[in-house]
Amino acid sequence: GSGSLMALTAAIIGSGIGGLAAGIRLVRLGYQVTIYETLPYPGGKAAGVALEGHAIDSAPTVIRMPHLLAQVLKAGGKSLADIERATLLQTHYRIFKTPNHWLDIENNRANTTDNIAQFSSTDANRYEDFLERANLLYQQSFATSPEQNSEKPSVFASLKHKAASAVSTGSLMQEVQSYFSDDFIQQAFSFYPLFYGRNPYDDNPQSLLLHAIEQQWGILSVKDGLKTIIAEMVEVFDDLGGKIVLNSPVEQITLEKRKAVSLRLSSGLPKTYDAIISNLSPYTTQQLLDRSSMPQTPNRRLSSSFFLLHIVHDAAVDHLSLHNILTTHTYKDTMQLLFSKQRLPPDPWLYLYNPEIGNESLRSLLVLTPVPNLTAKIDWHKEVFPFRDTIVRKMESYLPGFSNHIIYEKATTPLHFRDQYDLPAGSILFPPVKAAYDNLYYVGDNTWNGLGMIAALSSAEQVAKEIAVQNPI
Numbered sequence: 001g002s003g004s005l006m007a008l009t010a011a012i013i014g015s016g017i018g019g020l021a022a023g024i025r026l027v028r029l030g031y032q033v034t035i036y037e038t039l040p041y042p043g044g045k046a047a048g049v050a051l052e053g054h055a056i057d058s059a060p061t062v063i064r065m066p067h068l069l070a071q072v073l074k075a076g077g078k079s080l081a082d083i084e085r086a087t088l089l090q091t092h093y094r095i096f097k098t099p100n101h102w103l104d105i106e107n108n109r110a111n112t113t114d115n116i117a118q119f120s121s122t123d124a125n126r127y128e129d130f131l132e133r134a135n136l137l138y139q140q141s142f143a144t145s146p147e148q149n150s151e152k153p154s155v156f157a158s159l160k161h162k163a164a165s166a167v168s169t170g171s172l173m174q175e176v177q178s179y180f181s182d183d184f185i186q187q188a189f190s191f192y193p194l195f196y197g198r199n200p201y202d203d204n205p206q207s208l209l210l211h212a213i214e215q216q217w218g219i220l221s222v223k224d225g226l227k228t229i230i231a232e233m234v235e236v237f238d239d240l241g242g243k244i245v246l247n248s249p250v251e252q253i254t255l256e257k258r259k260a261v262s263l264r265l266s267s268g269l270p271k272t273y274d275a276i277i278s279n280l281s282p283y284t285t286q287q288l289l290d291r292s293s294m295p296q297t298p299n300r301r302l303s304s305s306f307f308l309l310h311i312v313h314d315a316a317v318d319h320l321s322l323h324n325i326l327t328t329h330t331y332k333d334t335m336q337l338l339f340s341k342q343r344l345p346p347d348p349w350l351y352l353y354n355p356e357i358g359n360e361s362l363r364s365l366l367v368l369t370p371v372p373n374l375t376a377k378i379d380w381h382k383e384v385f386p387f388r389d390t391i392v393r394k395m396e397s398y399l400p401g402f403s404n405h406i407i408y409e410k411a412t413t414p415l416h417f418r419d420q421y422d423l424p425a426g427s428i429l430f431p432p433v434k435a436a437y438d439n440l441y442y443v444g445d446n447t448w449n450g451l452g453m454i455a456a457l458s459s460a461e462q463v464a465k466e467i468a469v470q471n472p473i
Contacts, residue, residue, distance in 0.1 A: 007032045008471050011263055011271070013250045013288075014279030016044030017226070017453060018443035020233040021072045021460035022277050027240040028075045029464065030473045031275075035242065036265065038249040042234050044279065045421065046226035051312050052408045056364040057225035059308070060195070060353045061453075062323065064213055066220040068457040069229065076236030083232055085223035092219050094321035095188045099398045103188050104321070107218050120182040130179040130189065131215060138209035138216075175205035187327045194349060194370050196450035197303030197428040199339040201332065207450055221322055225355055253278075253288045253440065260289075260440035275467045277441045282430050284422040285442070302373050302427035304338060305414035309367040309391060315405035317354060317363065324352040326398055342376035344387055350394060362407065367391060373414055374425040380413040441466065 010026050012019045015037040023033045041047055049058045063069070066088070070080050080086045089107065096102045103119060106112050109131060117124035170178075176190045190200040192207035222228050234244065252264040253276060262270040278285040327349065328334045334345040353366040369391065372378060388411050392403050414426030423430065429449045435442055441463040448455040 008274040008473055009034070009272075010275040010277065010467065011036065011273040012277045012279060012443075013253075013263070013285075014038075014044055014444070015042035015234075015244055016279045016444055016456065017046050017229070017233070018445065018447075018456035018460050019044070019277070019279030020230070020237055021457050022279070022441075022443045022463050023237050023242050024072055024075050024233065024240065025460060025464035026275075026467065027237065027242045029468055031467075033237075033242045035237075035244045036248045036250050036263070037244060037246050040247050042244055042246070043227065043230040046230050048225060048227040049310060049410070051310055051364065051410060056310060056355065056366060057227070057353065059306075060323070060351060060366060060368055061222075061225045062195075063220035063222065063226075063229075063453055064210065064451075065217045065454050065457070067217060068454065068461075069220070072457065072460075073232060073236060076239050078232060078236055080220075083222055083228055085221075087221050088218040089221050089322060091321045091323075092214055093188075093323045093325060095184075095325045095327060096398055097184045097327060099400075102319075103185070105188065107215070109215065116185060120180070120185055123180045123182050123185045126179045130176075131212065133175070133179070134208045134212035134215075137206060138212040141206060141209055170205070171201055172203045172205045172207065173201045175208065176200075183331070184327060187331050188325075191325060191349075191351075193450070194351075195452075197305065197370060197373075198450075199304075199335050201335055202339070210451075213454070219323075221355075223356065250288060253285070255289065255437060258436075259438040274471050275439055275441065277443055277463060277467075279442075279444045281422055281446055282442065283424055285440075287422075289437070289440075302375065302425050303429040304370045305373040305417055305423075305426040305428055306412070307369050307371045307387060307391075307414070308412040309365075309388060310410045310412070311365045311367065311406055312362055312408040313365060313402070313405045314361055314363070314407060315399060315402050317365070317399060320352060320354045320399075322354055324354060326350040326352065326394060338370055338372060342372040342378075344371060344378065344383065344390070346390065348391060348394065350391065352395075367395070371414060373427040374418060380415050384411050384413055439470075 007030065009032045012023050012033065012035040015035045019035055023035050026033045045058060048056055066080060073079055073082065091104045091106055093105045094102050095105065104115050113124050113127045116127055172193060173190050176186050180186050180189060192210050193200050193203040237244065248265055250263050251266055253260050254262045254264060254270055260276045262272040263276065264270045328347045330347055334347055334349060337343045337345045348369040351368045355364060396402050417423045417426040417428065430446055443456065443459040443463050445452050445455045447459040
């Protein structure tokens with residue numbers, strides 16, 4: 001146990017949600033855990049950005065399967081109730097067809113069905129079948145244990161990468177079209193791959209399981225977003241006796257006979273650990289393992305990247321929900337331009353994240369749109385302003401006069417994802433990873449692509465279990 005002189009040690013590189021969750025679980029199991037964070041503050045991508053003194057999430061935050069978060073907090077005697085204004089959303093997504101006509105996908109299937117009926121009664125009649133299909137994809141992709149609805153809802157066993165027979169051979173869009181005939185409704189249920197840089201017309205239907213997950217467990221909204229969650233997790237980790245070392249980039253992971261044994265930091269001698277966990281991108285981790293050979297470029301096609309606008313404004317946006325989508329009248333052409341021709345679309349698909357911020361007169365808005373990654377010949381130094389104007393013009397058609405209310409804004413291009421997060425070509429996704437070395441484990445949202453918070457929290461649980469089996473205390 002942790003009281004003995006020979007407590008087993010674990011090092012975690014990176015203090016994102018996955019790193020912190022793994023740290024909490026391991027400390028609870030009796031390991032001595034140290035988290036090394038390069039930045040002067042914890043949180044990684046989840047730390048958010050400060051805009052003129054306002055904290056806002058650095059990327060869209062759809063907090064799915066809140067019970068996974070509850071489990072981690074419970075390890076430190078906390079609950080979701082301790083997080084300021086943590087509430088389940090009534091409206092999951094508000095999807096705009098025109099400025100005054102939108103579809104709400106709600107956490108209530110009867111309401112969602114009624115909402116679809118305003119656009120197409122035949123499609124409304126198919127929604128139950130669609131949801132059943134999404135549930136099937138969910139059940140097949142995740143091995144869940146029987147105590148699903150008991151006191152402690154189970155987390156998934158490993159995501160089965162080869163899902164069973166019911167997965168169709170077609171694309172996600174073909175799957176959606178087999179249920180819904182209205183073009184707008186098809187857009188409203190096929191956007192999931194866009195959140196992780198894939199084309200709905202090519203990607204497999206797997207991500208529809210997210211719709212089932214959202215319907216089963218709800219989507220959480222938290223004041224100040226992920227920053228609040230990070231603060232709670234750091235507190236739990238500290239209280240349990242874990243140690244976070246900030247401003248401490250790891251320079252190398254040392255291997256002996258294909259086993260990860262120690263970390264070299266910029267200061268001092270290498271430190272040896274019983275288990276080493278990486279919460280970095282797989283690409284960065286590979287660079288730490290062996291400086292002499294550059295990592296393989298991923299064998300799967302790179303995903304697209306994102307263009308983000310963080311905006312502080314004083315406009316009245318009462319008809320926006322928390323998660324909003326502005327559809328495009330040329331969905332297929334826009335996707336074709338983005339993914340095949342690798343050009344910037346004139347009518348971009350936009351996702352608007354509209355959190356409340358403390359100051360009542362000022363609000364923040366995060367606008368996200370997929371854009372080609374850096375393998376495309378786009379000169380972002382030249383394109384950043386014209387493309388920003390394309391986006392704001394489109395927003396103006398839904399929020400008249402909006403541009404007159406912008407107080408501060410910051411644009412993020414694929415160059416940022418390349419330079420800040422070491423993502424090759426600024427591509428958002430890297431193929432999911434399994435460690436090739438003993439004693440080295442991966443946690444974070446790059447373990448199961450596209451699942452975000454679910455992947456970060458589930459991978460932490462998986463890894464803690466694996467380590468406990470390998471190194472019993």
